[in-house]
Amino acid sequence: MNKLESDILNRLLHEPFTNKRALAEVSGDSLEIVNHELENLMNEGYIDKSIHLTDKALSEFEQKKPQRAIILAAGVGMRMVPINTEMPKGLIEVNGEPLIERIIKQLHEVGIEEIYIVVGFMKEKYDYLICKYGVHLIVNKDYVKKNNLYSVNLVKKYIRNAYIIPCDIWCDKNPFRRHELYSWYMVSDLANNESNVRVNWEMKLEVIPPKTGGNTMIGICYLVKEDADVVAERIEALCNNPQNSRLFWEEALYYRGRMIVSARVVRSSEVVEINTYEQLRELDCNSNQLKTDAIQTICSVFKVKPKEVTNISVLKKGMTNRSFVFSCKGKKYIMRIPGEGTDQLINRKKEADVYQAIDGRRICDDVVYINPNNGYKITKFWENARVCDPLNYEDVRKCMKRLRHFHELRLKVAHDFDIFGQIEFYETLRNGAPSIYKDYEKTKMKILSLRHYIDSHVTEKVLTHIDAVPDNFLFINKNGMEEVRLIDWEYAGMQDPHVDVAMFCIYALYNKYQVDQLISAYFTEGCNDAIRIKIYCYIAVCGLLWSNWCEYKRNLGVEFGEYSYRQYSYAKEYYRIVQEKIY
Known part of the structure; x- marks a missing residue:
């Protein structure tokens, strides 16, 4: 059964058949193609002459129906500075609702209760989800030095008939279904130079050269049992090679220049991946996470409102601190935020004394602000x-x-x-x-x-x-x-x-x-x-x-x-x- 045939069956499961023309209009295919696919489905025994689903079709739905979900929430989300200094990206709120809770609720709406969340960075902040929603937390201890390939490796035994979902996704409409008939990977209709795949005429995802404008990769995937077994083997093999520590899990989906699963294309307005402070502000300018200590400090120093702090981007993750670049009043600055455990290592009052001793000697960076209590520092870029x-x-x-x-x-x-x-x-x-x-x-x-x-x-x-x-x-x-x-x-x-x-x-x-x-x-x-x-x-x-x-x-x-x-x-x-x- 090909993708189009599966989509027609799925439509027939949820909406009684009226006429072929209506089915063609809904599917977006020509009447000729729909006629051809209906004939194939009838010959294969999935529908009868009245175009009703047979027991064979219902059995197929039962075998491939979604049973569980995996949410990937272990990463630091470096591009989310300064939010990630206070909150893991999965708990960022949009319209007063944490991203990960919205995903869980949407899964529950289609009957999926078996949910595994792979955590790492600020893992303790996710503990409340166990009691509130009955989820299972799996800890990735290597979240700093290894990418999400290793997160999926921890739960590879659960990926049969499962959704794999990044935690930093906001979906306007529920992207999950009670029934699926094939494996797919979600992309949007928005072109993106950072993407390395593009949807072809067969609705397959082909690998393309860098910076050539592929479909934006959303990251949500569904795997039926047959494909899941193949992917699990590939993930294990990739993880056995130490050189693959920075790979994304999607690497296991590629074979001979394309993904082994079909494309599921959604409108860019329906699903938003939130990678940066700016993207969150575009989606919900009133989100509580926009009111971080770092942003409030910048507003106080420059006497501006949060909306006047723009072009926020991560500078680097240093050995001790996190830093990000921002623009304010037409100029660019760097803000340093102390990293993990620095309160044990560094006396910020002594650091401030050093900057006072070298002030005006053109030895150091041009300091605009330094806080001797929490270590926040703003310098000219x-x-x-x-x-x-x-x-x-x-x-x-x-x-x-x-x-x-x-x-x-x-x-x-x-x-x-x-x-x-x-x-x-x-x-x-x-x-x-x-x-x-x-x-x-x-x-x-x-x-x-x-x-x-x-x-x-x-x-x-x-x-x-x-x-x-x-x-x-x-x-x-x-x-x-x-x-x-x-x-x-x-x-x-x-x-x-x-x-x-x-x-x-x-x-x-x-x-x-x-x-x-x-x-x-x-x-x-x-x-x-x-x-x-x-x-x-x-x-x-x-x-x-x-x-x-x-x-x-x-x-x-x-x-x-x-x-x-x-x-x-x-x-x-x-x-x-x-x-x-x-x-």
Whole structure:
């Protein structure tokens, strides 16, 4: 039975047959095609001569009817800044109703009570749905580092005769049915350059080249048993390959340049995917989620109304914070919102003191507002700014010249950054759990033994950036002149300035040759052996410091992959190098 035949059967199930012309008008096909398909259905035994459904047709409906649904709600939804700092995207309200509750109610309307929700980010906020609607929550612990392919893998045994639904969908009309006869994937009639599929004349979804205007992918899918079994096998195979961690689950639907399921096309006005703050505002300008602390702060700083804050888009997810770009009064700005667990890591009052110390010296970003209590910060946006390329020696040379100039200002603040004290502090954040590295205690004792050498070779402590890594050096154009600025001063404090040289090395994942090149770029007059060995010591100590930092963030669900492992490796490798140099 093809798609058109199935659609005709579905129509006959819900509306008694009157005449062929009326059936053609409803289906949108010609009378000739409808006549042909009715003849096929009759020959195949699905309808009788009176064009009534037979027992065979009713049995087909029973075998393929929807039995359950899976809602994917694990992701962070990075494009939803600043809303996602307070609420997971599935609980965003439109017309006073959370998106996920509307989906659940629409499923209940067609008799689907067996509902599985895959959660991850802010998973606790979904707990109330268990009692309220009788749903099942499945936790995806890898939601940060893996895409929704892995969410579907957790529930692949439930995808037979099931709807798979993203949680950030708002449907004006109920898109679900009591009866389905084939598998489909939903797209809209709206062209979208981000889509990689387009509906062809057979109502199949063909893969198209990037940026060529496909049908907007809605993400709702229905799978009958036969197709579900194939998809489940493909999902499992894809998940067995670590290189597929960022894939969407739809990858399992593709075969030889097209999806294995049919297209279901809806009008763009009927189904809306809400990915951004702006899209939510277009759909419901009175949504409670538009009144976030971040937006209220912007309105207070610039004395504007929320509707005057426009062009909101995510900038990046940093290692510590989330940032987004916005426009207000004809200018662009960046707002920083502290990330998960930063209240444990950073003293915002001390950070504000640092910005006061460097204010007006053209060293840092142009700060418009900073809150020493919650860490919110607004800065001017620099067009065409770029970060330092650690593999471009000219970039590195300019950054080290700027860093040296900053250090030689010998600025002071009232607090210091105690590297060894911070190692101990980060350990306490593990709440008694051991390190993931079996030889951690042995490595730590070696690192602590370097303290005597370091202390005996520190000549002066000044305001030091501490996080002077390539990504925090920005090349900007001010009045036709290139400037290098340092951003993100959250960890800054009084310390030996040579710590900043070590920090640049370990973040850039430099080998020893590159480390020595960097030291030469900083010490243009030459670097004596004692200072060079001290910097090697700092590389070892700071490697252990950031390794502990990564372990804490890992417990919060934030993974840094190779960076985390390499920091621990620096601790061990440069301890050995120091020992070789000293003895």
